[in-house]
Amino acid sequence: MSYQSNHPPAQRITRAMLLAxxxxxxVMVxxxxxxxxxxxxxxxxxxxxxxxxxSVAxxxxxxxxxxxxxxKEKA
Structure with a gap:
């Protein structure tokens, strides 16, 4: 039985966090x-x-x- 995650890959999350x-x-400057x-x-x-x-927003x-x-890409 294969398990499909509903979470984006770690690399994508890392890029999003760096962008944030x-x-x-x-903004703080x-x-x-x-x-x-x-x-x-x-x-x-x-x-x-x-x-x-x-930062939270x-x-x-x-x-x-x-x-x-x-x-969207997954679908």
Whole structure:
């Protein structure tokens, strides 16, 4: 009996995670520059909160996109 996985191959997941990391770092750099330009007093706290939310959102979007694309290729 052969078992077919419903998960994308590890290589595809790795590429998606790398893409998410690159995008998240770019967004965080832009965010830090904006916070510096706006002279926000609690810059680090705001940065941590927004960076966490942004990273989760980017990861979720890229993960769903990767899964849908893989399922389309599989079908």
């Amino acid at each position: 990391l690159v995008i998240a770092v770019g 832009i965010e830090w520059l904006l916070l510096s330009a706006l002279n926000v007093g609690t810059r680090v706290t705001v940065f941590v909160i927004v960076a966490a939310i942004t 980017i990861g979720s979007v890229i993960g769903q996109w990767t899964r849908k694309r893989w399922q």
